[in-house]
Amino acid sequence: MxxxxxxxxxxxxxxxxxxxxxxxxxxxxxxxxxxAHDELVSATPADGTVLEEAPAEIKLVFSSELMDLGNQVIVADASGADQVQAEPILNRETLVQKLPALSDGEYQVSWRAVSSDGHPITGAFSFTVGDPASTDAATDPAAGGAESTPATDQASPAPDQTAIADSQNTSSGTFGPxxxxxxxxxxxxxxxxxxxxxxxxxxxxxxxxx
The missing domain is CATH 1.10.287 (Helix Hairpins)
Structure with a gap:
């Protein structure tokens, strides 16, 4: 037994x-x-969009609610100068960056947000204001436009953009705390x-x- x-x-x-x-x-x-980290669901304007009029804001929608900690949006023109003049506004999973009046040309958007798990996520895309062909013609002497003078000092990337790139490299492929x-x-x-x-x-x- x-x-x-x-x-x-x-x-x-x-x-x-x-x-x-x-x-x-x-x-x-x-x-x-x-x-898994949250991800960007949509961006307005979308990547590669050609707009007739300059947008008043950049709208980024993510897959989950973000943390209100260190979120940043940079909108750089062709010379690399950041056009942003205010902090982005966070509403749960939506990040909105107000913009000043933008001139015609191509703009590179770099964003950094803090995922709901506390980890930073980053990304970049571009959009164009005005007709790209007419913009190129205005700056190309061969096309009859005003002759451009070479810049003596090449514009360097904004420090914030370098920080964004560094955080993207360190955050990719990690499990999170x-x-x-x-x-x-x-x-x-x-x-x-x-x-x-x-x-x-x-x-x-x-x-x-x-």
Missing amino acids: PTSLFQHARTRAIVLAAALFGALALFLAAAPPAL LGWVLTIVGGAVVGVLIYVVVVLVNKRRRGGSA
Whole structure:
């Protein structure tokens, strides 16, 4: 009889341990997609858009609510000068950057936002105001436009743009602090449960042998 009880307890312990290991494997497999960084869903104006009139704002919509921490939008003209004169406005998952009156030409937009998991995400796109052909003709001497004078000092990228590029390199492919915390907590809980199962099996074993 004690031997039968011991075998039954051992079988239950094995089944429970297998279930716990399966649950841990499922948690680790499902955690990265669930904790993936938020991403840009849409931008207005969209990348590559040619506009007849300059936009009054840049509107960025993300897949989840952003954190109001260090969000930034840079709108650089052909010379690299940032045209932004105010801070962006965050409304949950929507980031809006008001713009001054922009001249005709191509503009490069670089944005930085803080994902809901606390990790920075970045991106860039461009749009053009006015007819690109007429803009090029106005600055091309061969096309009969005003002759352009070469600049003595080439405009360097804005420091904020360099910081954005650095943060993009360091943030890509990472799990995020929240993901690591949940993984450690989940592993600790599974370890405690396995320890409890082992203790119970040992007690039953000693009771059966007695």
